[in-house]
Amino acid sequence: EAQVTQNPRYLITVTGKKLTVTCSQNMNHEYMSWYRQDPGLGLRQIYYSMNVEVTDKGDVPEGYKVSRKEKRNFPLILESPSPNQTSLYFCAIRRTGGADTQYFGPGTRLTVL
Amino acid sequence: DAKTTQPNSMESNEEEPVHLPCNHSTISGTDYIHWYRQLPSQGPEYVIHGLTSNVNNRMASLAIAEDRKSSTLILHRATLRDAAVYYCILGNNAGNMLTFGGGTRLMVKP
Numbered sequence: 776e777a778q779v780t781q782n783p784r785y786l787i788t789v790t791g792k793k794l795t796v797t798c799s800q801n802m803n804h805e806y807m808s809w810y811r812q813d814p815g816l817g818l819r820q821i822y823y824s825m826n827v828e829v830t831d832k833g834d835v836p837e838g839y840k841v842s843r844k845e846k847r848n849f850p851l852i853l854e855s856p857s858p859n860q861t862s863l864y865f866c867a868i869r870r871t872g873g874a875d876t877q878y879f880g881p882g883t884r885l886t887v888l
Numbered sequence: 889d890a891k892t893t894q895p896n897s898m899e900s901n902e903e904e905p906v907h908l909p910c911n912h913s914t915i916s917g918t919d920y921i922h923w924y925r926q927l928p929s930q931g932p933e934y935v936i937h938g939l940t941s942n943v944n945n946r947m948a949s950l951a952i953a954e955d956r957k958s959s960t961l962i963l964h965r966a967t968l969r970d971a972a973v974y975y976c977i978l979g980n981n982a983g984n985m986l987t988f989g990g991g992t993r994l995m996v997k998p
Contacts, residue, residue, distance in 0.1 A: 818975070
C-alpha cells in the first residue's frame with residue numbers, strides 16, 4: 776500500500792523563522808510534488824520532481840524551495856515564511872507517465888503569524 | 889497549458905446517480921483525464937482515469953466525449969460518504985500533473 780508521510784502535521788510559527796516540512800514515501804516512485812490548498816483556490820502545485828536531483832517549478836513556487844537528494848524524500852523549505860504562506864500543504868507521489876495514479880499525503884496545516 | 893472547467897457545486901439525493909461534468913477543450917492528444925476526490929479533512933484520493941475509451945471501476949464510471957473535450961464522472965448510486973470535492977485534472981506524458989482547478993463540491997441529501 777502506498778504510503779506518503781508528512782511531518783509535521785500541524786505547525787504554528789512566526790514570520791521569518793525558517794522551517795522545513797518533510798515528505799517521504801515507501802513506493803520508490805520517481806515523481807514527487809508539493810501542493811498548497813487555500814479556500815476557494817483549490818489545489819495549486821508549488822514544485823515537483825521527476826527524479827533525484829531533478830526539480831521544477833509548479834504554479835506557485837515563490838517563497839519556497841525544495842530538494843531531492845534521495846528518491847524517498849522531498850522536503851519543502853520555507854526560508855523566510857510569511858503570513859500569506861499560511862495554508863494546508865500536501866505532498867504527492869506517483870510513477871512518471873500520464874496514466875499513473877497520484878497518492879497524496881495526509882496534509883500539513885501551517886500557520887504563519 | 890490545458891485546463892479543466894467544472895461547476896462549483898452540485899447536489900444529489902442519496903441512492904440516485906450523479907453525473908459530474910468536466911470541460912477540457914484544450915486537451916492534447918496524449919493527456920490522460922484523471923478524477924480525484926477529497927473528503928473533508930483528508931488528502932485527495934484517486935477515483936478513475938482514462939484516455940479515450942469509457943472506463944469503469946468499483947468506485948465510478950468515466951465517460952469521455954468522442955472529441956475528448958469533455959468528460960463526465962458517473963457515480964451510479966450516491967451515498968452520504970460520496971459527499972466530497974471532485975477534481976478533474978489532466979496528466980501528460982511529460983510526467984507532470986496539470987493544475988487542479990477548484991473542483992465540484994458534491995452534496996448528497998438523505
